[in-house]
Every structure is written in structure tokens, then in C-alpha cells.
Amino acid sequence: NAGVTQTPKFQVLKTGQSMTLQCAQDMNHEYMSWYRQDPGMGLRLIHYSVGAGITDQGEVPNGYNVSRSTTEDFPLRLLSAAPSQTSVYFCASSYSNPLLAGGPGEQYFGPGTRLTVT
Amino acid sequence: GQNIDQPTEMTATEGAIVQINCTYQTSGFNGLFWYQQHAGEAPTFLSYNVLDGLEEKGRFSSFLSRSKGYSYLLLKELQMKDSASYLCAVRGGDTGRRALTFGSGTRLQVQP
Numbered sequence: 332n333a334g335v336t337q338t339p340k341f342q343v344l345k346t347g348q349s350m351t352l353q354c355a356q357d358m359n360h361e362y363m364s365w366y367r368q369d370p371g372m373g374l375r376l377i378h379y380s381v382g383a384g385i386t387d388q389g390e391v392p393n394g395y396n397v398s399r400s401t402t403e404d405f406p407l408r409l410l411s412a413a414p415s416q417t418s419v420y421f422c423a424s425s426y427s428n429p430l431l432a433g434g435p436g437e438q439y440f441g442p443g444t445r446l447t448v449t
Numbered sequence: 450g451q452n453i454d455q456p457t458e459m460t461a462t463e464g465a466i467v468q469i470n471c472t473y474q475t476s477g478f479n480g481l482f483w484y485q486q487h488a489g490e491a492p493t494f495l496s497y498n499v500l501d502g503l504e505e506k507g508r509f510s511s512f513l514s515r516s517k518g519y520s521y522l523l524l525k526e527l528q529m530k531d532s533a534s535y536l537c538a539v540r541g542g543d544t545g546r547r548a549l550t551f552g553s554g555t556r557l558q559v560q561p
Contacts, residue, residue: 335491373453373536373551374492390548421491430540430547435480435497442491 332357335441337422343447344412352407352444354422362425363405364389364438365397367418374421380405381428412448420444451475453552455537460558461527469522469555471537477547480540483511483522486554487533495522495535524557532559 338353356363364379376389380399394416396408405424409416422441429436452474461467473481480499484492498504498513498520510523524531534554542548 371553373538373553375551376549429482429549431479435482435494436540436549437482437494437497438492440491440493 334358335422335424335439337420337441337444339444340442341445343449344409345449346412346414348412350409350412352409352420352422352446354405354407354441355403356405356422356424356439356441357403358424358426358439359402360424360426360439361402362428362436363399364423364429365395365405365407366421366423367391367416368421368443369418377407377420379430409446412446414448416446417448418446420446451539451541451548451550453537453539453550455535455552455555457553458556458558460560461524463527463529463559463561465527466523466525467527467557469524469535469537469557471520471522471552473518473520473537473539473552475518475539475541475550477543478515478518478539478541479547481511481513481520482538482540482549483509483520484536484538484551485533486536492536527559529559529561532557 365377366374378397380386423438425438455471483495486492496511537552
């Protein structure tokens with residue numbers, strides 16, 4: 332199993348450009364999420380999905396869109412890139428919803444995408 | 450909201466024991482996680498505590514006291530490969546506004 336994969340690994344954008352960060356998992360997990368990680372701050376949840384066709388906003392959703400047409404894929408779209416979106420982006424998946432009680436909701440993270448917006 | 454505090458950096462010696470503390474404030478506490486993250490890599494799951502007490506997993510143990518809003522991760526027989534950041538994350542929040550909040554991490558440097 333490849334686990335969680337993300338592409339690209341690195342990306343440089345100019346302010347105002349749009350792009351899509353790809354995320355795929357082959358573990359048949361229902362729950363997937365996107366985080367950003369900035370220096371000196373914890374991982375912050377951008378958007379998440381509890382299954383195909385169902386998405387919801389996390390802590391910092393502004394400027395990002397997601398969709399979930401299949402169980403395997405969960406792309407993150409930057410609509411109009413801004414320097415404040417310079418960050419490392421991680422996609423994660425889990426068997427159970429890590430936000431809810433009933434189990435550890437252990438998350439498996441992808442290798443990350445390092446995005447710089449100039 | 451939720452608030453998590455953990456030390457920014459720690460240094461320890463190979464073969465020793467180190468304890469990384471995490472204090473938190475949250476409503477509706479429902480679990481605490483520890484993740485390990487090597488520089489430039491993805492976080493990987495280490496442990497999960499939801500009840501008070503100690504959970505042991507090999508060289509790593511995690512402790513939780515819900516009444517004190519306190520957890521620690523204990524690493525025994527430190528190895529050089531344990532040099533990494535250790536992230537504490539708390540699940541909580543009120544019904545309808547559940548959240549999983551990560552601390553900023555503790556960077557552990559293991560020295561020979």
C-alpha cells in the first residue's frame with residue numbers, strides 16, 4: 332500500500348494564481364482532512380470530509396475549496412493564492428472520524444506539499 | 450476554544466529518559482494524541498489517551514490526568530533517531546463544534 336500520497340511536493344505560485352493540491356489514499360478510509368503547518372504553530376485544520384460527497388469546514392477554510400467525488404481522492408484548491416497561504420500542507424486520512432468519540436481516530440499523514448506564494 | 454501548551458525545545462542524551470509535558474484547556478475533552486514528526490516529514494501517530502493513567506508502548510509511554518488537564522510523553526532509552534518534534538493534540542469542544550487542536554510541538558534533540 333502506498334498509504335497517503337500528495338502531489339506536488341514543492342510549488343511556487345504568484346499572488347492571484349490558482350492551483351490544486353492533490354491527495355489520494357489507498358486504505359479505503361472514509362475520513363480525510365487537509366491541514367496547514369506554519370512555523371511556531373500547530374497543525375490547523377482547513378477542510379475535512381467524512382465520506383464521498385460530504386465535506387465541511389475546519390478552523391481556517393477561507394481561500395480554499397475542496398470536493399470529494401471518490402473515497403480515494405480529496406483535492407484542495409487554492410482559489411487566488413496570497414502570500415499568507417505560504418505554508419506546508421498535509422493531507423491525512425483515518426478509518427474513523429478523529430473529531431468524534433469512540434476510538435483513537437489515528438490519522439495517517441501524507442508527505443506534505445511545501446507551497447510558497449510570492 | 451482549546452488551548453495547548455508544550456515546551457518549544459528540549460535536549461537529552463542518548464540512552465537517557467526524557468519527559469515531554471503537555472497542558473491543555475478545553476471543554477468536552479474526549480481524547481489526547483501524541484504524534485512524532487521528523488524534520489521535513491509527515492507526522493506519525495504515537496499514542497492515544499482518553500482515560501486517566503499510563504499507556505505503554507515499547508520505549509514510549511503516555512500519561513493523562515484529565516482533572517489536571519495534563520499529559521506527558523515519556524521516551525526511554527533514547528536513541529539518536531528520536532530527535533524529532535513531538536506534537537500533542539487534544540480532541541474536545543461542545544457538541545456540534547468538535548475540534549482536534551494541535552500544539553505547536555516540542556523539538557527534541559538527542560545528543561551523543
